[in-house]
Amino acid sequence: MTKKALIGAGMALAFMVQPIQQSYATDSIGEIRQVDNVAHRGAAGYAPENTMAAFDKAMEMKADYIEIDVQRSKDGELVVIHDHTVDRTTDGTGYIKDLTFDQIRELDAGSFKGEEFKGEKVPTFEEVLDTYHGKIGILIELKSPELYPGMEEQVAEELKERKLDQPQNEKTILQSFNFESMKKMDELLPKVPIGVLTSSKLDTTPEALKEFAQYADYFNPSYSLVTEDLVDQVHAEGMQISSWTVRSPETAEFLLKMNVDAIISDYPDYVDPRH
Numbered sequence: 001m002t003k004k005a006l007i008g009a010g011m012a013l014a015f016m017v018q019p020i021q022q023s024y025a026t027d028s029i030g031e032i033r034q035v036d037n038v039a040h041r042g043a044a045g046y047a048p049e050n051t052m053a054a055f056d057k058a059m060e061m062k063a064d065y066i067e068i069d070v071q072r073s074k075d076g077e078l079v080v081i082h083d084h085t086v087d088r089t090t091d092g093t094g095y096i097k098d099l100t101f102d103q104i105r106e107l108d109a110g111s112f113k114g115e116e117f118k119g120e121k122v123p124t125f126e127e128v129l130d131t132y133h134g135k136i137g138i139l140i141e142l143k144s145p146e147l148y149p150g151m152e153e154q155v156a157e158e159l160k161e162r163k164l165d166q167p168q169n170e171k172t173i174l175q176s177f178n179f180e181s182m183k184k185m186d187e188l189l190p191k192v193p194i195g196v197l198t199s200s201k202l203d204t205t206p207e208a209l210k211e212f213a214q215y216a217d218y219f220n221p222s223y224s225l226v227t228e229d230l231v232d233q234v235h236a237e238g239m240q241i242s243s244w245t246v247r248s249p250e251t252a253e254f255l256l257k258m259n260v261d262a263i264i265s266d267y268p269d270y271v272d273p274r275h
């Protein structure tokens with residue numbers, strides 16, 4: 001993704017010509033910057049997380065990206081679900097890695113959020129790519145890839161098949177808490193932006209940031225780690241910063257003030273109150 005900084009004098013014009021769904025922050029030297037609005041697990045505040053209903057809601061709310069969590073069934077299907085088990089978000093039980101795709105697909109992944117979502121299914125990675133690429137950005141988290149050997153190659157294949165590994169497809173981003181996995185993804189798909197996720201302060205040292213910048217384009221910390229100084233350091237290393245998980249208007253306001261590049265929220269309207 002290119003950085004979209006708009007400077008002082010062009011400010012008024014920029015507001016007139018930019019699509020209205022974009023959110024902005026003003027940094028300490030008076031630059032106006034677009035902030036990407038990322039719908040966490042889809043618009044998870046309003047619809048069952050990681051389902052087509054949540055991704056449709058994110059589109060309807062004009063988010064810039066959906067964030068999805070990818071794991072793998074016992075028989076090798078990449079599926080979109082957050083927890084290691086199906087227990088919390090479906091009417092079934094068991095680990096994703098121990099269930100076949102047919103067993104996972106039978107489950108109701110909507111009712112936990114409300115009766116009106118009954119019948120939502122756990123989506124496949126393929127169907128999310130096919131349904132949404134080109135319509136909204138996709139921030140793809142490899143969830144615990146250490147549990148799924150060879151997952152990186154499998155994800156890379158799916159992106160290549162759809163030509164989402166090409167530089168013009170800058171609205172596809174990969175991220176993970178597993179740094180080795182992201183190094184591997186950078187080797188497999190050198191043109192796809194890579195993000196590292198962390199909630200550990202140990203990963204915010206100058207040395208750590210320098211190391212991440214060797215292969216990552218995004219440093220994506222939990223919001224409790226974010227300071228103006230950290231944002232400046234990440235930018236100085238040539239990376240962008242996306243922070244998570246916003247579940248209150250105050251947190252969105254804090255991150256806009258901190259001048260991050262993207263905000264990952266269950267509630268896209270907290271990041272951009274116009275929606």
Ligand code: G3P
Pocket residue numbers: 040067069082141197244245264
């Ligand atoms: O995109 C950031 C966020 O998704 C990381 O945490 O646990 O919600 O996957 P988690």
Ligand code: CA
Pocket residue numbers: 067068069141
């Ligand atoms: Ca995630």
